[in-house]
Amino acid sequence: MTRTLIADLNSHLNEEVVVKGWVERIRELSSVTFLILRDRTGRVQAAAEPGLVSRLKLSTESVVELRGRVKPEPRSKMGFEVAVSTIGVLSAAGPLPININGPTLNVPLELVLDNRVLTLRHATINPIFRIQAALAQGFQSFLIREGFTQVFTPKIVASGTEGGTELFSVQYFDEKAYLCQSPQFYKQMLVGAGFERVFEVGHVYRAEKHATSRHLNEYVSLDLEMGFIENEHDVMDLENRLLRFMFEYVGERCEGELKSLDVVLPVVPVIPKVPLLEALELLEREFGKTHEGRDLDPEGERLLSKYVYDTTGSEFVFVTDYPWEKRPMYTMPKGRDATRSFDLLFRGLEITTGGQRIHSYDLLVENMLRKGLEPGQFSSYLNAFALGMPPHGGLAIGLERLTAQIAGLINVREASLFPRDRHRLTP
Amino acid sequence: MTRTLIADLNSHLNEEVVVKGWVERIRELSSVTFLILRDRTGRVQAAAEPGLVSRLKLSTESVVELRGRVKPEPRSKMGFEVAVSTIGVLSAAGPLPININGPTLNVPLELVLDNRVLTLRHATINPIFRIQAALAQGFQSFLIREGFTQVFTPKIVASGTEGGTELFSVQYFDEKAYLCQSPQFYKQMLVGAGFERVFEVGHVYRAEKHATSRHLNEYVSLDLEMGFIENEHDVMDLENRLLRFMFEYVGERCEGELKSLDVVLPVVPVIPKVPLLEALELLEREFGKTHEGRDLDPEGERLLSKYVYDTTGSEFVFVTDYPWEKRPMYTMPKGRDATRSFDLLFRGLEITTGGQRIHSYDLLVENMLRKGLEPGQFSSYLNAFALGMPPHGGLAIGLERLTAQIAGLINVREASLFPRDRHRLTP
Numbered sequence: 003m004t005r006t007l008i009a010d011l012n013s014h015l016n017e018e019v020v021v022k023g024w025v026e027r028i029r030e031l032s033s034v035t036f037l038i039l040r041d042r043t044g045r046v047q048a049a050a051e052p053g054l055v056s057r058l059k060l061s062t063e064s065v066v067e068l069r070g071r072v073k074p075e076p077r078s079k080m081g082f083e084v085a086v087s088t089i090g091v092l093s094a095a096g097p098l099p100i101n102i103n104g105p106t107l108n109v110p111l112e113l114v115l116d117n118r119v120l121t122l123r124h125a126t127i128n129p130i131f132r133i134q135a136a137l138a139q140g141f142q143s144f145l146i147r148e149g150f151t152q153v154f155t156p157k158i159v160a161s162g163t164e165g166g167t168e169l170f171s172v173q174y175f176d177e178k179a180y181l182c183q184s185p186q187f188y189k190q191m192l193v194g195a196g197f198e199r200v201f202e203v204g205h206v207y208r209a210e211k212h213a214t215s216r217h218l219n220e221y222v223s224l225d226l227e228m229g230f231i232e233n234e235h236d237v238m239d240l241e242n243r244l245l246r247f248m249f250e251y252v253g254e255r256c257e258g259e260l261k262s263l264d265v266v267l268p269v270v271p272v273i274p275k276v277p278l279l280e281a282l283e284l285l286e287r288e289f290g291k292t293h294e295g296r297d298l299d300p301e302g303e304r305l306l307s308k309y310v311y312d313t314t315g316s317e318f319v320f321v322t323d324y325p326w327e328k329r330p331m332y333t334m335p336k337g338r339d340a341t342r343s344f345d346l347l348f349r350g351l352e353i354t355t356g357g358q359r360i361h362s363y364d365l366l367v368e369n370m371l372r373k374g375l376e377p378g379q380f381s382s383y384l385n386a387f388a389l390g391m392p393p394h395g396g397l398a399i400g401l402e403r404l405t406a407q408i409a410g411l412i413n414v415r416e417a418s419l420f421p422r423d424r425h426r427l428t429p
Numbered sequence: 430m431t432r433t434l435i436a437d438l439n440s441h442l443n444e445e446v447v448v449k450g451w452v453e454r455i456r457e458l459s460s461v462t463f464l465i466l467r468d469r470t471g472r473v474q475a476a477a478e479p480g481l482v483s484r485l486k487l488s489t490e491s492v493v494e495l496r497g498r499v500k501p502e503p504r505s506k507m508g509f510e511v512a513v514s515t516i517g518v519l520s521a522a523g524p525l526p527i528n529i530n531g532p533t534l535n536v537p538l539e540l541v542l543d544n545r546v547l548t549l550r551h552a553t554i555n556p557i558f559r560i561q562a563a564l565a566q567g568f569q570s571f572l573i574r575e576g577f578t579q580v581f582t583p584k585i586v587a588s589g590t591e592g593g594t595e596l597f598s599v600q601y602f603d604e605k606a607y608l609c610q611s612p613q614f615y616k617q618m619l620v621g622a623g624f625e626r627v628f629e630v631g632h633v634y635r636a637e638k639h640a641t642s643r644h645l646n647e648y649v650s651l652d653l654e655m656g657f658i659e660n661e662h663d664v665m666d667l668e669n670r671l672l673r674f675m676f677e678y679v680g681e682r683c684e685g686e687l688k689s690l691d692v693v694l695p696v697v698p699v700i701p702k703v704p705l706l707e708a709l710e711l712l713e714r715e716f717g718k719t720h721e722g723r724d725l726d727p728e729g730e731r732l733l734s735k736y737v738y739d740t741t742g743s744e745f746v747f748v749t750d751y752p753w754e755k756r757p758m759y760t761m762p763k764g765r766d767a768t769r770s771f772d773l774l775f776r777g778l779e780i781t782t783g784g785q786r787i788h789s790y791d792l793l794v795e796n797m798l799r800k801g802l803e804p805g806q807f808s809s810y811l812n813a814f815a816l817g818m819p820p821h822g823g824l825a826i827g828l829e830r831l832t833a834q835i836a837g838l839i840n841v842r843e844a845s846l847f848p849r850d851r852h853r854l855t856p
Contacts, residue, residue: 005657007576022657024623024817042576042625063817093788095817119813122622131624135579139569149434149469152562154649154828156847157584157632158597158608160854170585172608173598175638179854181585181599188847191856195549196451197558198469204631205584211602222581230432230449361520382856386546390451390490390522401581420583420615427587427606429618429809 003069009043011082014072021046021084022067022092024123026103030055039068039084040123047078050086062103063095063120111413118420118429129259130417133252134405138203140251141224141399144244150199150226155188157181157205161379168209170219181207184398186332187383189227190359194391198229203401213424215413216300216351218402220422227359227396234334234342234358237395238275238320241346241354245318246270252408263409268317273346274310277323281306296325304350321345324357331373332366334358334395342395349407356397363387430496436470438509441499448473448511449494449519451550453530457482466495466511467550474505477513489530490522490547538840545847545856556686557844560679561832565630567678568651568826571671577626577653582615584608584632588806595636597646608634611825613759614810616654617786621818625656630828640851642840643727643778645829647849654786654823661761661769661785664822665702665747668773668781672745673697679835690836695744700773701737704750708733723752731777748772751784758800759793761785761822769822776834783824790814 006019023041030036035054039046048068054060070086099117100109107114107124114121121127142152158172159182169180185202192200202225210217231237249267253260260267276284278296285291289305298306298321310319323340326333334342334357343357360366366387370377377384405417415421420429433446450468457463462481466473475495481487497513526544527536534541534551541548548554569579585599586609596607612629619627633650658664676694680687687694703711708725712718716732725733725748737746749771753762761769761784770784787793793814797804804811832844842848847856 022819040623042623065817065819092820093814093818096790096815098816119618119622120816122619122624128623131580132578134581138579138581139573142566142569146566151559152565153558153846154561154565154632156647156849158634158647158849158854171600174854175636175851177854191546192549192846195546196467196469196555197549205581207585209602220583220585363523385856387520388523389525389547390492391520392449392492393519419580419619422583422585424602427585427601427604429812 007043008039008041008046011046011072011084012080015074015082016072018069018071018087019084020067020069021048023065025060025062025064025066028055028060028062037066037086039066046080047075047083048086049073049075049083050089054089058089058091059094060091061095061097063098063123064091065093065095066091111415115415115421115426116429122419125262127416129256129262130405130409130411131419132259133256133263133408134401134417136252136255137248137404137408138222138224138401140248141244142201142203143251144247145199145201145226148199148240150201150228151192151197153188153192153197153200153202154204155182155185155192155202157207160382170207170209183208184223185225186330187380189225189396190332190391190394191383191386193227193229193394194386194389198392199227201226211424215415216403218414218418218421218423221403221414221418222401224399224401224404225396226398227394229392229394231358231393231395234322234344234356234395237356237358237397238273238322238344238346241356241397241399242270242273245273265408265410267408268349270318271314271316273318273320274314274316275320275322275344276306276310278321278325279323281321284309297328298345300351303347303352307347307350317349319347321347329357331370331375332359333369334360335365335369346397348404351403351407353403353407354397354399356395358393358395361387361391361393363391434470435466435468435473438473438499438511439507442501442509443499445496445498445514446511447494447496448475450492452487452489452491452493455482455487455489464493464513466493473507473509473511474502475511475513476500476502477516481516485516485518486521487518488522488524490525490550491518492520492522493518538842542842542848542853543856549846552689554843556683556689557832557836557838558846559686560683560690560835561828561844563679563682564675564831564835565649565651565828567675568671569628569630570678571674572626572628572653575626575667577628577655578619578624580615580619580624580627580629581631582609582612582619582629584634587809597634597636610635611650612652613757613825614807616652616823617759617818617821618810618813620654620656620821621813621816625819626654628653638851642842643830645841645845645848645850648830648841648845649828651826651828651831652823653825654821656819656821658785658820658822661749661771661783661822664783664785664824665700665749665771665773668783668824668826669697669700672700692835692837694835695776697745698741698743700745700747701741701743702747702749702771703733703737705748705752706750708748711736724755725772727778730774730779734774734777744776746774748774756784758797758802759786760796761787762792762796773824775831778830778834780830780834781824781826783822785820785822788814788818788820790818 026040027038037048068089070084075083206223346354402417453467454465464475495516497511502510629652773781829844
């Protein structure tokens with residue numbers, strides 16, 4: 003007899019079914035044993051013979067297979083329950099290190115992560131990653147429709163994209179290599195290789211020593227790069243449409259997950275744009291906030307988001323025209339001091355960095371020199387610019403950050419299945 | 430005026446258009462300059478004023494923007510050409526290290542890879558990666574429909590999945606870590622974490638010292654794992670349906686690409702299954718081929734594929750029941766000597782390894798010990814088996830190998846945008 007998923011039980015009323023899953027709760031009465039059974043699609047109450055627990059040595063979180071009839075039961079949440087005729091244990095759970103079967107999981111984050119297989123089963127955690135998967139799928143679906151090609155570029159590289167800091171080193175046979183910080187160079191090269199529009203969903207690595215709630219040392223980057231743009235506004239406009247699509251995609255597929263997390267998806271409006279220098283002035287004027295150098299710090303990002311939300315209703319804001327000294331050498335200059343670049347803030351956190359890139363060989367060399375970099379160190383990248391390179395730009399979205407902001411998580415680690423940080427290499 | 434893609438020109442006959450792309454060929458006559466312009470969607474002939482090359486210093490592979498009228502022209506391949514009124518160079522190409530504008534690219538593989546940005550533009554190379562992207566998308570689309578969740582698991586790990594060989598080491602702050610050989614442990618843990626069915630599209634790393642035409646040191650693994658199976662045949666049956674879907678998906682979306690490469694997609698039948706020992710007997714009987722130990726070597730794989738094709742018409746064959754000593758410790762035993770495992774051969778090459786996994790804690794410990802492994806070294810994995818683990822199995826498909834077999838490529842490096850091998854870290 004084939005298995006029926008719990009979500010499909012309502013179409014099998016008064017029928018005999020086989021259900022498989024985890025025993026989430028056990029309540030023994032003198033005349034009956036009630037179980038809450040959980041599978042990937044939901045939870046259902048099952049009523050079995052009394053004394054079951056001792057007969058089968060049944061423990062919570064064990065995996066069972068039960069056969070029974072789907073019986074109307076007005077007192078149960080779903081309006082029915084499974085009247086069990088036979089039950090077998092497929093895999094017994096031993097003593098559980100933490101209790102995961104309350105409505106909330108009051109456990110410190112480190113313990114949540116140490117016991118990931120168990121905590122991922124919790125109704126407030128599991129949905130985070132279904133939403134994350136839908137975000138990744140929405141990203142891909144939209145871009146394929148827009149003529150982008152999915153690419154897979156190397157993560158073991160000979161040198162860094164930004165000039166050598168924050169890199170993890172790899173022993174690559176007899177050579178020293180590095181883990182890629184960003185597919186930036188490869189995305190650009192592939193635009194020039196004739197694909198014009200490419201995206202990548204893949205890991206990137208930052209040997210950032212400081213543990214903050216916003217950083218991971220390994221994270222998933224949703225990257226795209228597009229050729230034949232006019233300027234950075236084409237990239238922002240694409241992201242605006244992309245995010246709208248992704249949020250609709252999640253909204254349609256993750257209704258239950260959003261409800262479990264008790265969160266509401268934001269509307270994606272025409273996203274306001276504020277040049278960085280104006281943003282800094284605004285923060286000083288409105289909040290008396292000063293900055294070290296010409297950049298937003300985390301508090302500045304939060305205040306600016308708040309101001310934009312209060313004045314426009316948008317939970318998103320593009321900060322544009324970053325100063326030349328704050329952006330990497332491949333960023334297209336705008337005048338002498340600024341660049342055609344942007345960040346996107348969402349609910350107070352930067353989730354995207356993007357912009358137009360330099361496509362002229364000569365300008366790229368000039369910009370490298372002005373940054374104090376040695377063009378010869380970037381030859382395999384630089385060569386591509388002498389072979390016909392369209393004007394282009396792109397962006398990267400941090401998948402865990404985006405997920406965390408949607409789900410209202412305090413720490414980005416909560417949005418990574420198995421996060422890697424300064425002190426964590428397992429599980 | 431917005432850009433018109435070359436593939437859309439036929440719906441703009443006698444209209445003024447702007448076309449952008451690379452100048453693939455230039456032919457100067459006394460009265461006219463003919464250009465072949467290429468964008469991501471195709472190629473078109475353009476007719477411009479004479480003397481254009483010297484006036485603009487126009488070189489092949491430069492990126493241009495041209496404005497003109499789409500004019501019926503029976504002598505051109507497409508039945509029309511663009512009569513150019515103005516043309517501007519967006520990015521000039523310098524001298525080209527190799528000529529890429531012939532119908533075939535007679536260049537040694539190392540040179541093809543050294544000049545990847547250029548060679549990827551060639552009509553016999555570019556389509557390989559559009560097909561690859563469609564394969565990856567088809568894989569995801571099918572599995573999402575089947576209730577799988579996409580996951581992203583760490584590639585920096587504390588130890589190897591197979592016990593420590595062929596690992597690249599990473600300096601992870603003050604600790605020594607490794608690049609993941611396979612998401613095997615994480616896939617299984619996530620089945621147990623309640624997702625039941627998961628897939629991952631991501632890089633894996635093998636520090637394989639021997640350069641062969643079948644191996645890459647970094648490759649893309651299409652991984653899946655599914656819970657609540659009866660045995661390994663459930664996994665093979667899923668792969669059978671999965672491959673049928675993926676090939677149909679590619680067939681519908683890559684007609685032009687398949688034609689450019691002059692290849693035909695195979696039909697995916699009900700794939701025959703041959704137990705390994707029978708396969709070895711068969712090879713000895715039919716071809717007089719003997720083997721060292723109980724395993725197929727590359728020649729054995731080719732001969733077996735040929736035999737199955739000749740006798741059944743199938744270009745695929747599952748080889749099942751691998752001996753216990755040939756499979757990793759997590760493989761479900763079948764009797765004392767065999768395992769519930771399989772390989773899938775496609776056109777003479779192994780493209781998948783899979784099977785049922787052990788889901789019992791005690792059996793897993795026993796199997797580790799029998800393999801001479803120390804269970805304590807795998808504790809963060811092993812612990813998951815004491816928390817309620819459904820019976821499960823899964824598989825991995827090598828994306829580059831699958832692509833290479835479809836495209837009829839001799840070396841798997843040809844199916845990687847920027848391959849990493851023993852001697853190659855750039856571009």
